[in-house]
Amino acid sequence: MTPEDKTILAASAPWLGALLNVVPGLGTGYIYQRRWRAYWITTALATGWFLLGAVLGAGASTTELTAPDPRNQLVGLGGLLLLAAVTAAEAFREARRARKE
Numbered sequence: 001m002t003p004e005d006k007t008i009l010a011a012s013a014p015w016l017g018a019l020l021n022v023v024p025g026l027g028t029g030y031i032y033q034r035r036w037r038a039y040w041i042t043t044a045l046a047t048g049w050f051l052l053g054a055v056l057g058a059g060a061s062t063t064e065l066t067a068p069d070p071r072n073q074l075v076g077l078g079g080l081l082l083l084a085a086v087t088a089a090e091a092f093r094e095a096r097r098a099r100k101e
Contacts, residue, residue: 014095018088
């Protein structure tokens with residue numbers, strides 16, 4: 001990180017960066033903190049999770065009238081919530097660390 005990046009990160013509110021990573025969408029807190037590498041990693045992980053769910057769920061229903069398995073939906077949602085929780089905690093921790101420096 002350049003000194004300018006650390007200054008921007010230190011000026012951001014840790015709680016807001018964490019909240020923005022959970023509520024509006026994955027990685028939004030990283031945009032607020034101007035942390036582009038973390039944002040793109042989070043975006044790639046979320047996209048990969050969606051694609052994995054699509055690939056694994058492609059053969060699950062053979063007719064259009066069949067409802068998707070609720071267990072598969074819970075696994076997909078749980079993975080995204082876990083990713084949101086991890087990124088929120090990481091954004092909070094990095095902003096606090098930048099403020100202490």
